[in-house]
Amino acid sequence: MAKMTMVQALNLALRQEMEKDDRVIVLGEDVGLNGGVFRVTEGLFDQFGDQRSLDTPLAESGIVGMSIGMAVYGLRPVCEIQFSGFSYLNFHQIECHAARLRLRSQGQITVPMVLRAPYGGGVRALEHHSESREVFYAHIPGLKMVIPSGPRNARALLVAAIRDPDPVVFFEGKAIYRAFREEVPEEEETIAIGTSRIVREGKDLTMISYGAMMRPTLEAARELKEKDGVEAEVIDLLTISPLDDTLFVKSVTKTGHAVVIHEAPRSFGPGAEVVSRLVEKAFYFLEAPIARVTGFDITIPLFSREQDYLPGVRRIATAARKMLSA
Amino acid sequence: MPRKKINIPCHVEYLSVLDEKGKLDEKLEPRMPEELLLKLHRGLLLGRKFDHRLLNLQRQGRIGTFAPITGQEASQLGAVAALRTSDWFVPSFRETAAELWRGRTMESVILSFAGFSEGAKSAAKLNNLPVAVPVASQVVHAVGLAWAIRYRQKDDVAMTFFGDGATSEGDFHEGLNLAALFQLPAIFVCQNNHWAISVPRAKQTHSKTLAQKAVAYDMPGIQVDGNDVLAVYSAAHEAVERARSGGGPTLIECVTYRMMMHTTADDPKRYRTDEEVDAWKKRDPIPRFQTYLKGKGILSAEKIKELEEEIDAEIQAAVDKAEKQIKEGGNPADMFDHTYAQLSPVLMEQREELMQELAAIKEDSHG
Numbered sequence: 001m002a003k004m005t006m007v008q009a010l011n012l013a014l015r016q017e018m019e020k021d022d023r024v025i026v027l028g029e030d031v032g033l034n035g036g037v038f039r040v041t042e043g044l045f046d047q048f049g050d051q052r053s054l055d056t057p058l059a060e061s062g063i064v065g066m067s068i069g070m071a072v073y074g075l076r077p078v079c080e081i082q083f084s085g086f087s088y089l090n091f092h093q094i095e096c097h098a099a100r101l102r103l104r105s106q107g108q109i110t111v112p113m114v115l116r117a118p119y120g121g122g123v124r125a126l127e128h129h130s131e132s133r134e135v136f137y138a139h140i141p142g143l144k145m146v147i148p149s150g151p152r153n154a155r156a157l158l159v160a161a162i163r164d165p166d167p168v169v170f171f172e173g174k175a176i177y178r179a180f181r182e183e184v185p186e187e188e189e190t191i192a193i194g195t196s197r198i199v200r201e202g203k204d205l206t207m208i209s210y211g212a213m214m215r216p217t218l219e220a221a222r223e224l225k226e227k228d229g230v231e232a233e234v235i236d237l238l239t240i241s242p243l244d245d246t247l248f249v250k251s252v253t254k255t256g257h258a259v260v261i262h263e264a265p266r267s268f269g270p271g272a273e274v275v276s277r278l279v280e281k282a283f284y285f286l287e288a289p290i291a292r293v294t295g296f297d298i299t300i301p302l303f304s305r306e307q308d309y310l311p312g313v314r315r316i317a318t319a320a321r322k323m324l325s326a
Numbered sequence: 327m328p329r330k331k332i333n334i335p336c337h338v339e340y341l342s343v344l345d346e347k348g349k350l351d352e353k354l355e356p357r358m359p360e361e362l363l364l365k366l367h368r369g370l371l372l373g374r375k376f377d378h379r380l381l382n383l384q385r386q387g388r389i390g391t392f393a394p395i396t397g398q399e400a401s402q403l404g405a406v407a408a409l410r411t412s413d414w415f416v417p418s419f420r421e422t423a424a425e426l427w428r429g430r431t432m433e434s435v436i437l438s439f440a441g442f443s444e445g446a447k448s449a450a451k452l453n454n455l456p457v458a459v460p461v462a463s464q465v466v467h468a469v470g471l472a473w474a475i476r477y478r479q480k481d482d483v484a485m486t487f488f489g490d491g492a493t494s495e496g497d498f499h500e501g502l503n504l505a506a507l508f509q510l511p512a513i514f515v516c517q518n519n520h521w522a523i524s525v526p527r528a529k530q531t532h533s534k535t536l537a538q539k540a541v542a543y544d545m546p547g548i549q550v551d552g553n554d555v556l557a558v559y560s561a562a563h564e565a566v567e568r569a570r571s572g573g574g575p576t577l578i579e580c581v582t583y584r585m586m587m588h589t590t591a592d593d594p595k596r597y598r599t600d601e602e603v604d605a606w607k608k609r610d611p612i613p614r615f616q617t618y619l620k621g622k623g624i625l626s627a628e629k630i631k632e633l634e635e636e637i638d639a640e641i642q643a644a645v646d647k648a649e650k651q652i653k654e655g656g657n658p659a660d661m662f663d664h665t666y667a668q669l670s671p672v673l674m675e676q677r678e679e680l681m682q683e684l685a686a687i688k689e690d691s692h693g
Contacts, residue, residue, distance in 0.1 A: 029522070029523065029525065030523045030524045030525060032524075033524055033596075033597050034523065034524035034596055034597050035596075037523065037591070037592070055524070055525055055529060056525075057491065057494030057522070057525065057529070057530045057531065058461050058462070058491035058492065058494045058495055058522050058525075058530070059494045059495055059496070060495075061495075061496050062494070062496075085459075085460070086460055086461075088460075089460065089463075089495070089496070089497075124390045124391070124441065125390070125391060126390070126391055126392075126419075126459060126589075127457075127459050128459045128460060129459075266676070267672065296661075296662070296673070296676045296677075296679075296680070297665075297670075297672060297673055297676060298661060298662055298665045298673070298676075299665070301443060301661040302438070302441040302442060302443050302445075303390055303441035304440060304441030304442050304652075305441070305442075305443075305658050305661050306441075308658040308661065308680060308684070309661060314683075314687070315683060318683075
């Protein structure tokens with residue numbers, strides 16, 4: 001096994017799937033010769049040529065609409081939208097067609113495509129380069145919304161997304177693209193889309209998060225253990241939609257306490273759905289009000305203040321302590 | 327049934343007034359007052375020098391990512407120079423020199439690139455929209471402004487800027503179609519700098535020129551040497567006059583070159599050759615204009631030196647002013663302001679949450 005960054009792990013997933021399956025085509029702005037602005041598609045142009053690693057003009061709606069056509073024909077397009085903040089230009093292609101063609105054709109026409117896009121703050125970027133709008137996509141029936149939290153699960157999930165019979169929007173946290181390395185096996189590994197994972201076991205409190213926020217969440221869990229002797233159970237959602245509530249519901253029936261953490265704005269955010277599921281399925285086990293530690297209900301500020309916006313270890317640990325002492 | 331030709335108004339002109347060496351085509355020389363010529367020269371120098379200073383600040387970690395304009399000074403300044411203050415200026419994100427011309431201060435530019443929203447605040451109400459990052463998205467705003475201008479029976483115009491890559495976006499085509507359909511006072515200035523990050527102009531569109539995109543919408547389209555400030559000004563002036571007098575929109579393609587990286591996060595060595603960049607160095611917009619002005623007897627090497635010193639001092643003062651503000655830091659809770667006209671109860675709660683957290687952090691660091 002090799003130690004890889006998330007960028008390298010995603011690259012491995014793409015390369016191996018392209019080697020195995022000539023239906024897999026990568027397309028997007030700067031994904032070819034330049035290897036993508038974050039280098040996720042690096043080397044694919046050299047290995048597979050310009051017919052399978054396609055540099056497109058600046059046309060987000062065109063890139064996604066074209067991917068739909070390719071998928072309908074039987075290919076497996078993996079398109080990249082350079083930043084999720086520019087994906088609104090292609091939003092209607094996802095909402096009106098990618099997510100609906102199966103239904104509209106009564107299962108005759110399907111759209112097995114993947115839309116990859118970097119999301120999230122913490123890298124001192126310009127406006128439109130730091131937002132966390134997964135809920136826009138999570139809200140669309142017929143679409144799957146996946147967000148990995150590290151190199152190994154990113155690789156496994158991307159492979160699963162490429163092979164999935166339905167369209168998948170796949171968000172990659174910019175803040176964790178190169179922040180840490182993990183062992184990633186050369187041999188094939190997948191994680192079923194629509195399944196969450198327990199990444200730390202505990203009995204006192206359940207912390208539920210995903211994507212780039214898993215790092216501060218796990219750090220807060222460690223801090224709570226060291227300073228307070230609190231054992232937090234931490235759950236990584238991995239797929240936002242369809243949401244797997246089995247593990248976090250079960251966990252909360254054990255711990256009686258739940259904190260949901262995400263960097264997306266709070267109101268109508270992914271946490272709202274998690275909390276609803278808990279209220280529906282674990283209400284009688286709750287010993288304290290559920291807490292949401294999230295971004296505020298504002299556009300993420302320019303970078304000088306993004307750390308004040310983003311949930312950090314302190315904010316997460318404080319919310320947990322407050323809840324446990326209630 | 328026979329096949330026959332349908333005659334459509336179809337032409338695309340190319341205009342160049344000053345060649346690379348500063349040689350003038352006298353027949354095409356625009357009539358411009360001396361004051362405007364010198365102001366343009368100052369704007370070109372300021373744009374270039376400020377850009378280089380920003381790059382230094384970025385490399386030193388004093389500001390964040392930004393999009394340099396070096397090489398494109400003439401294509402943006404020649405165009406905005408044809409506007410008057412009451413006209414509307416609708417930029418994309420690579421028009422810093424034009425923004426300064428339109429009254430934005432250097433310190434506000436620095437503040438924005440240092441990640442402070444306050445940078446967008448302007449001292450006076452100017453008819454300028456802020457920078458638009460999503461490519462081509464602003465083009466349609468200029469159309470709306472132009473529609474409103476005519477609705478209010480003003481003779482102002484709206485001028486929008488975008489790059490070669492933007493012409494592949496739907497918003498660009500929707501904007502051109504709308505403006506031509508309604509015959510609006512809009513001017514579309516394409517800064518064709520040959521590169522959309524790593525994608526060269528030739529891979530952006532099969533069209534021979536970008537100016538010809540106007541043809542489909544029955545709108546005048548002209549391609550100009552974007553590094554020739556006189557050519558850009560001539561084309562812009564003509565388009566502005568036409569728009570003002572009810573003659574409808576124009577598409578101007580300024581052929582220029584992005585001498586530096588897309589943004590400071592980009593490394594152009596990965597996808598283009600030094601030879602190509604060197605060839606464009608010879609077509610620099612500034613020396614040829616200086617040659618022209620010297621020929622007219624209104625500029626000298628000595629005056630250039632004086633002007634450069636004056637500009638350097640101005641830039642330094644702006645950097646100092648911006649950095650003082652950056653150091654003071656402002657109030658992080660300001661991030662809640664301007665989301666709505668009035669803070670909603672939920673936002674008031676969240677603002678308070680942040681204030682309490684910051685106070686607790688402060689207390690911890692003292693304790």
